[in-house]
Amino acid sequence: MANPAQKHSLTTRIFFGMIAGIIIGILLRTLFDDSGDFSFGVFGLNVSTYALLVDGIFNIIGQIFIASLQMLVVPLVFISLVCGTCNLSEPSKLGRLGGKSILLYLLTTAIAISLAITFAIIVSPGEGINLQADVDFSANEAPSLAQVIIDMFPTNPINAMAEGNMLQIIVFAVLFGVAMAMAGSAGDRLGKMFEDLNKVVMRLVTILMNLAPYGVFALMAKLSATIGFDTFASLVKYFFLVLFVLAVHGLVTYPVLLKVLSGMNPLMLLRKMRDAALFAFSTSSSSATLPVTLETARNKLGINNSVSSFTIPLGATINMDGTAIMQGVATVFIAQVYAVDLSVGDYLMVILTATLASIGTAGVPGVGLIMLAMVLQQVGLPVEGIALIIGVDRLLDMTRTAVNVTGDCTVATIVAKSEGELDEARYNDPDAGSREEDVDFEDFEKNK
Template sequence: MGLTKQIVLAMIAGIAVGLLFNFFNTSQILGAGVTDFINNYLTSGLFDIIGRIFIASLKLMVVPLVLVSLVCGSCALSEGSRMGVLAGKTVVLYLVTTALAISLALLLALVIQPGSGLEGIVGGGTFEAKPSPPLSDVLVNIFPTNPVEAMAKGNMLQIIVFALLMGYAISRSGKPGQRIAGFFNDLNDVIMRMVSVLMVFAPYGVFALLANKIAQLGLDAILQLLKYFMVVLLALALHGLGVYSLLFKLLTGLNPLQLLKKMRPAMVFAFSTASSAATMPVTLQTVEKRLGVDNKVASFTIPLGATINMDGTAIMQGVATVFISQLYGIEIGLMGYLTVILTATLASIGTAGVPGVGLIMLAMVLQQVGLPLEGIAIVMGVDRLLDMVRTAVNITGDAVVTTIVAKSEGALNLGTFDDDNYHSVVNSGEERTATS
């Protein structure tokens, strides 16, 4: 059974068991002794232990994942800086779309308020928001004085800056830099394997966390979770269909519906795998063969996009941050939301394109604004389903930016872009590429 089915079944089972335990607890139908056993040894015992271990595992991955991924990404980007304007256009567009994505998500979540009505029910009284520092302090504190201390304290913005500087320095250090880059690339593969191992245990964590929370909260939590789910889907739809289409039309003058239509196979594959990295070969072939982007552009922008363009993940982080802050009755203020935008945009560079990694990045964002990481337990139940949708949005954004850059560089075959006959594009791909 695939991981998606496992997590969906674990989610359903966790909700069912949680509702059943909540019914036993409220009705006292089984007697005080059995109810106490359920509460003390199952809900607050076994399920709580498994859930807390899983949350601790997520926190464990945050610092090494961000540091190593960003060092590798910035190192590769700096090595390709000879591409000059092409690299600049690509990175700017990716970061702009990510900032737009999380801003849209925060706006929708603040208007719809998916977490309102449950303030304090989940123990919000035990958490207090950190006072927002002045903007000048925020900007100064981005730059670390001690990177080891930043990693020990989990100061993500400082870690991001340090990783970017290190990656740039590695790419400029000749043979010593090549040896260090090889080490970080190998370390990145190991950390990705650790993430994969952690995701194997995700169904058990999802079951335990949901069963524990639903047993405490009851049916109200299901309704609020449904509201959160719909807000994230709405933000993803508006960004994936609206923002991308508008941006594409303004910057290329081409029909965005044509791009969306030709990207459908890649979007379906991304939806089924929930992995931008796994979908990369399909995305690359699609933008070259169906959209007419020259390989010299696509081979740079698509892999880079799979590394740094995580608009769907940023949307989830934005909505989840507002949802959790409302759920726990914690007001993080304007500076908190600006910090979320900045952190999620920069962190998107270090978000690897593998299933489930968005939850690790969400832990980083929540930690940055002083929100309880236990809130992840609430949203984790539906995250796998949302992960599939936001991965489709991510690879669509990669294709949009790639086509925009190719059009601006004169590396887009308009005949191929307008051609609705996919088979002819595949069969004559080499000829069309040469013509382009």
């Protein structure tokens, strides 16, 4: 018998796992420490209870959970994108999908950093702090836009998959899918095999989702036990300002864009994004959350595989709205801390640089800090100012990742609606994706 509450049950379990983890972590931090207090002997070794739980059990469970999600990213993106591309009836459709997706991602990023700068100027989070950074911060040099374009094309697709280079995987999968579509009966036979592989991988996603509350509990317990709350005491204004702008962007900007550009009900999208947002919050990784985001887009929002398989992985790679908000607030904050007056031209340059950098630094390790270093250098601010905000960035990273995955699904919904590839009945069904018959992960029929 179908269970309409299945979706809500998973969301509730993840939420309670998160809250329980936070409470346990705070208790451990309060009652124990990592210096050996409350320790005991095991096989002649002195073992700290704190270390056993935090660095042992919670760390192992949490890392296994994240590794399990990351394990699915490459096969899921490659198989799903090949399936979507080989079923395209019009070759020109691929160009339209890419153009619409990239333009929308750039638009949301420009809006995000504009909001961040505006609110930061009004609130002035760095006024009166007058800190001087004594520690150095160095970021890897970001590649040029030309080099990024060149690097999108893999010389060795297997190596790209091994390294998790998402842009190269996307390009190879698209080319492979197009070749399959042009290969006649051979491509049809191979396409059926990929469809079967896609169903198997999505079934594995379902299994991992049911284990998510335990992984989330372990991650939050370790984070709460190790984070130094005194670290961000002096940065509380900056911290809560970034959180506020993230909330405005996620709960106002995306719904308005969705309503204006597609006419769909934004409250339904926000409701169905709960599971993916909780995953993103606990893992702080758009890539690790990708399997859940794809499952949400297909089975809860009704986005056809031909659109979701391209737009969602692309968004996980280049959509940097949350990071752009951090950059905008951090730039104003650091300028105020160092008593540097920025002109209107400087702020416009920050918006332009950060928006273009959202694509230009895609796939680079430490992308958020690299992008911020680029922005600071562009307007003549000291890069070592990044050291002032690193202490609280871990907590903010969790929230901006949740905002990013919400943006990915918003853009995918808008693109799907414009292409006639959105199952509106499924989108408007509050129980879609939670019923037993929806868990087969069948591809949706294209709208006529």
